[in-house]
Amino acid sequence: MTKKFKSGFVGIVGRPNVGKSTLMNHLIGQKIAITSGKPQTTRNQIRTVYTCEEGQIIFLDTPGIHKAENKLGEYMDDVAYETLAQVDVILWLVEPSAFSGAGEKFIASKLKLTGKPVILIMNKVDTVDKSKVPEYMQMYRKLYPFDEIIPVSALRSVNLDSILEAIFERLPEGPMYYDEETVTDQTQRTIASEIIREKALRCLKEEVPHGIAVEILSMKERVRRAGKNRRGAGSEEADGPVLVTDGAAESDIIWDIDAVIITEKDSHKGIIIGKGGSMLKRIGTQSRIAIEEMMEAKVNLKLFVKVRKDWRDNAGILRNLGYDPKQIR
Numbered sequence: 001m002t003k004k005f006k007s008g009f010v011g012i013v014g015r016p017n018v019g020k021s022t023l024m025n026h027l028i029g030q031k032i033a034i035t036s037g038k039p040q041t042t043r044n045q046i047r048t049v050y051t052c053e054e055g056q057i058i059f060l061d062t063p064g065i066h067k068a069e070n071k072l073g074e075y076m077d078d079v080a081y082e083t084l085a086q087v088d089v090i091l092w093l094v095e096p097s098a099f100s101g102a103g104e105k106f107i108a109s110k111l112k113l114t115g116k117p118v119i120l121i122m123n124k125v126d127t128v129d130k131s132k133v134p135e136y137m138q139m140y141r142k143l144y145p146f147d148e149i150i151p152v153s154a155l156r157s158v159n160l161d162s163i164l165e166a167i168f169e170r171l172p173e174g175p176m177y178y179d180e181e182t183v184t185d186q187t188q189r190t191i192a193s194e195i196i197r198e199k200a201l202r203c204l205k206e207e208v209p210h211g212i213a214v215e216i217l218s219m220k221e222r223v224r225r226a227g228k229n230r231r232g233a234g235s236e237e238a239d240g241p242v243l244v245t246d247g248a249a250e251s252d253i254i255w256d257i258d259a260v261i262i263t264e265k266d267s268h269k270g271i272i273i274g275k276g277g278s279m280l281k282r283i284g285t286q287s288r289i290a291i292e293e294m295m296e297a298k299v300n301l302k303l304f305v306k307v308r309k310d311w312r313d314n315a316g317i318l319r320n321l322g323y324d325p326k327q328i329r
């Protein structure tokens, strides 16, 4: 007898920087959500799809739950709480530690209200003495009636099969929500802007990264004929006419992307641009390479920087940046 196809939604929640996005990327085997060593990297819900013979899991990555200090922070927390209502199973990610504080107790109180199965994922076990892990797990066991506790290393893809197994055990029989080829609900435009934000987050230090946003001003595809019409990427003629070719082998696709990095302070604008434009160039080059990989095409990226004071507290700007208007307080 063939097994029934299972499917459902799985929320990945926890405090900032515990590795939620890293885990989701490694579970589906593709980099979709951006990650960084700085907290509050993820700002919106990001859906990805894992399909296999047994069924389909739709993962919902969420912003880290934290004490909000502006409208954007409130938005991020609300997205995480809302996600809890949309899922069948919850993965709560924590770092391995013998200590749990007010932040963990707060999350536990939110989870309790859902009445849904909660699996504790103790991530980053590669960073601690293995013999300590059972003790840490025991501590968490006292905090919440978890359905299961699974120690993993998302970054090194250790023990991730146990997560998939634990999820499928708890998912109902269900339909295929997305076709087999679908990996995410994110548009290429959104992913491109997120890639630029990731590179900026990784290149910039201290308080600068938290105050940035990235907006794609335009993103256009161009097919160029190889040979004498060919122009180098980054040419001044990036807005030139679309050249249609009749042979794919003879042509290559170029994406012309104009994007702006929005920052809160004039002083930060200077840091983002860097001496003689060096920092912006570094962010631009790293972004272009990553976007080219994602688009499987050449990219001509132009980056600008603009100051928008207190944009994180401005509902209009947040809406323009694509944050869900229904969720902005």
Ligand SMILES: Nc1nc2c(ncn2[C@@H]2O[C@H](COP(=O)(O)OP(=O)(O)OP(=O)(O)O)[C@@H](O)[C@H]2O)c(=O)[nH]1
Binding pocket: 015, 016, 017, 018, 019, 020, 021, 022, 023, 034, 035, 036, 037, 038, 039, 040, 041, 042, 043, 062, 063, 064, 065, 123, 124, 125, 126, 127, 152, 153, 154, 155, 156
């Ligand atoms: N050593 C180690 N580092 C990890 C592991 N998983 C994630 N990290 C690192 O932890 C940092 C945070 O990872 P993210 O995936 O961005 O964390 P997040 O929980 O999504 O963070 P927010 O989006 O800010 O809430 C990054 O530097 C990751 O490389 C792991 O298993 N081991």
Ligand SMILES: [Mg+2]
Binding pocket: 020, 021, 022, 033, 034, 035, 041, 042, 062, 063, 064
């Ligand atoms: Mg994240």
